[in-house]
Amino acid sequence: MTGTLRIRDRLWKVIVEFLSTGLFTANYVLAPLGVVWVAANTPSSVRGLAALLGVPTIWMFPSFTAALLTGVIYPMHSENTKSADIDWVFGILIGSVVLTAVWFLPAWENSWTSLAETLAPLRVSSMFDRLWLMGLSWIACIPLMISTSLGTATDNIEEKSLPSETGQTDEPDSSAQSTTEHKHKSPQNSDNSDPLHPTLDDLEYNWKLAPNVGFWDVGGQDELKKEIIRSVLRPLTRVDEAYERFNVSPPNGILLYGSPGTGKTLFARAIAGELGHPYLELSAGDIKSRWINESTEQVNRLFDEAEQFDRCVIFIDEIDALLAGRGNELHREHAQVVNEFLAHLDDEDPNFLVIAATNRADLLDEAATRRGRFDQQYEIGLPSRDAREEIFRVRLCDLPTALDEDDYLELADRSDGLSSADIVGIVDDAAMHAAERDAEAITPTDLHESFPSTSERTT
Structure with missing residues (x-):
């Protein structure tokens, strides 16, 4: 049956979207009402203090519980965390409407009795009994809660959208056409003379817009996709407080190895497509030269061009031909090329991700797999x-x-x-x-x- 897998994937996506929005909505109803319930059930001697403390708690507590929810919701969205952030915004808006309806329930319950009966279980006993008190308490609690929560959620969305905010239109990469359409935007505008947004035609290497390929185009490899999302995509696409707290940095380079024809190039394109950054695909032969010192200059030119982008992805196939082990029998030129390449890969805060592929990982120079370089290695084997x-x-x-x-x-x-x-x-x-x-x-x-x-x- 044609398209069964696609239908199943879309159905799961719809379920995840509804579930995510529902959980966030419930949070922005139950969390503030929970604070009100605690304040209403404190001993009368300290109830005034509890009510006073409850106001800033309502401002902040729903955002805190929503942040905890992301640990459950984000994994369901896989690599599409921006979708989870959008669900968060909808949850805030819908939850605030429901919370307001519950807040003012005594004022309208006689007009819409069936709806009032539905929301009645959420009503906190002895919460408010006069209209002026309902309005005053609502003004004191809810608007700031909404603005604080919306600020957090929309900041996440804006951070994920930064690469597409320079006006670049979607154009497919002719070298990486896919049977399915994935629209990614590149951080550079071909009409922009800003040095951080170079015109692709002015560069020596064949830079392209982000490939129109994503993880959907890669059949199988589910565990590897999850690992790449965890260790590569998430650190590169999200400003995560946990990562900052423990000083966890995204990788400078990753190595894909395995037998010929197992899909290393497609997987590299999919990573670049998921990131949405400008992309360069080349082989070691495009860098190496038979002329003295020319290969070293090519390496420097490669990374000089990469520095002109805000973010970019470089894929190098047959990396073993470029970074083979440096033995005494090899020409000094080769050692210089390896040293120069690894020096660039050691950048502390690079704007590039280097994805390398090889059929013979055992031929790589030991220094290339050192921590901070190609220390993240993933085998692409024959498909199950x-x-x-x-x-x-x-x-x-x-x-x-x-x-x-x-x-x-x-x-x-x-x-x-x-x-x-x-x-x-x-x-x-x-x-x-x-x-x-x-x-x-x-x-x-x-x-x-x-x-x-x-x-x-x-x-």
Whole structure:
């Protein structure tokens, strides 16, 4: 059945949005009412003091409990934490309306009896009994609570939106087209002469806007995605007090390693796409030169151009050719290149993230994997059965197909031992077969005929 995975993903997203907004809404109703209940149930001798202290508590307490809720809500949104912040804003607004209705319940309960009966369980006994007291207490408590909470939530949204606030329009990266659309904005404007927003055409390296690729385009690798979100995306996209408290810094570089065709390049593009920063994709051969000192100059030019952006992502494939171990048998030029590259990677507060890929991590110079450089290493291996099924679904989701659930399961079983690139090739060949015979949809036969032969798998 075409698009089942996409429908399931969208349904889960809707459920998460409703649940998140509901939890935040409940917080901004129950937290202040809880403070009122505590004040109303203190001994009469200190009730006046409790009521006085309750005013600033209502200002601050809902924001504190909402911050605790984020520990539950944000993981449900995966990498899309901005969506959680938007739910937070809606929760504040809806919760404030409900709280106000409960606050003034005695003033209107005779006009809308059915609604009053619904909200009656939230009414705190002996809270307020006169209209002027309701209005005065509401003015003293609720507006500042709303403004404080909205300030926190909207600040989070603005921080996540900073890369897109310079007016850059969305343009797809032609080198990284995807079967699904992910719209990310780049921090630079091609018409802006500000040195922090360079014109891409004026740079020597082939810088691009953020790739139109995200984690949705990467089939499987769920655990790796979660780890990347935790250790890379979250530190780079959120100003987190906990990170600042413990002086936790985002990584300068991460290393993806594994056999050829396992999807390292796609994963790197997905990370860049999720971050939404300008992106440069190159191989070690684009930096190394046969001329004396030219490679070192190329390295310096690379990072000089990177410094012109607010934030950027650099992906270097075949990094082992650039940062191979420095032995006595190697030319002095190579040692200089390694030293220069690692010196840039040691920047304390860099504006870049370097993503490197290699098929041979064992060839890297030991200094390259030292703490603060490529110390975060992730293996991209052959996809599991579930991952293979998901890759087929992702690659086929926007193509006309005549497949049911059993077909996807059969494809996953039959592709055992194949890499992500192999599966992409199978889908591309099947699409070609269907187009050649002017078919309405890709059939299971088209896909099965596109599988490599046994002899091709073993070569």
